Amino acid sequence: MSDFDPAPALGLTEESSNEEIKNAAFQFVHEVGYMVFGTTAIDGKMPTARGLEVHYLDDAGNFYIGIAKGKPVYYELQKNPYVVGTIIRDTVKRLSASVRLSAHVTEVDPEKHPEIYTKYWELNPGTKALYRKDLDMFRIFILDSGEGEIFHLPDDDIVCRLRFCFGGACVRPWAYVIAQERCVGCGTCEEACMEDVIHPTADGKYEIKHFGCLECGRCAMNCPNDAIDCNCR
Ligand code: SF4
Ligand code: SF4
Incomplete structure (x- = not known):
């Protein structure tokens, strides 16, 4: 059983600002370090998913993911540059706190932003070792706009949810x-x-x-x- 025991809605309330909610959601993901990300398969129909590391690589608090150029997910993002990601952490009562993200992604040009790649390799020596023969096989994407939600079940009969957006996107309407x-x-x-x-x-x-x-x-x-x-x- 997990000893993770967050305050309801990660300590936020209905009065919290978009920036406060977004920062809490990103920090929640950052503490775990990876998310399950979904993309649209190359046939444009079937959703696909995989776990990817998520990092802060700049001083602006943006999220980045890294992918090898030959992987199917790389071609999927060339065709349809959107991801959806989710991460769930069980609490001590086996109830869950989670964050969902839906975002547009843009490939970071290694020649224009070598500092982003340098930071990535510093944080990921294991991945660097995997691609040691040719680091240029690897590409980093920034999640540059999107929306998401903190969804928390702090007790059996209580739901807490807060939505946020970033990079000029809109918050998803309530159902x-x-x-x-x-x-x-x-x-x-x-x-x-x-x-x-x-x-x-x-x-x-x-x-x-x-x-x-x-x-x-x-x-x-x-x-x-x-x-x-x-x-x-
Ligand atoms: S009209 Fe519909 S929305 Fe309004 S109080 Fe009645 S049930 Fe609720
Ligand atoms: S969808 Fe309607 S019935 Fe269900 S929890 Fe929300 S307000 Fe209540």
Whole structure:
């Protein structure tokens, strides 16, 4: 059993800024050092995944990954330069804290940014040994824009989730949002909510506190007025 025991939502709250959430998420990944990353296979259909080391290689707090030029994932990123990554850590109660990232990646030119490669080899002597015959076979990519989420189950019946973005991307919309102009304030969704995170507003409508939302959809399925938008269909 893990002795990892983070504060709920890694110590953040609904009031935390985008930068605070992003930094906490990146630090969470950095402490482990690798993520499972998914890309789109060269046929454009089947998702593929592999574990990759993730590093800070500059002073701006950007994440970088490294790949050999001949690997299938390198060709996949040439064709479709996007990755999705996730990392999960079990807590002492066998509940999990996790971070998800979806990002655009750009290959770093070793001639324009030799310092990035130098730092990578300093941090990865084992990888350097693997590619010792020809270090030019290796390419580094920066995750230059994207969005992600901290998702934490600090106890059996509690969900904490916080979203962030970086590099000019937008935060992913919440899956379920009450359309205030269609809500008649009947309260059915408050009763239906799996996590008790729907509450009345001052003007007699209802709203979802997304920090604790499971995104299960039960509220939308039970709203008699079709007033809860689903952003994932
Ligand atoms: S069930 Fe629908 S109409 Fe009723 S309070 Fe909830 S969102 Fe509004
Ligand atoms: S999606 Fe589920 S947890 Fe979220 S507000 Fe609706 S019923 Fe509650």
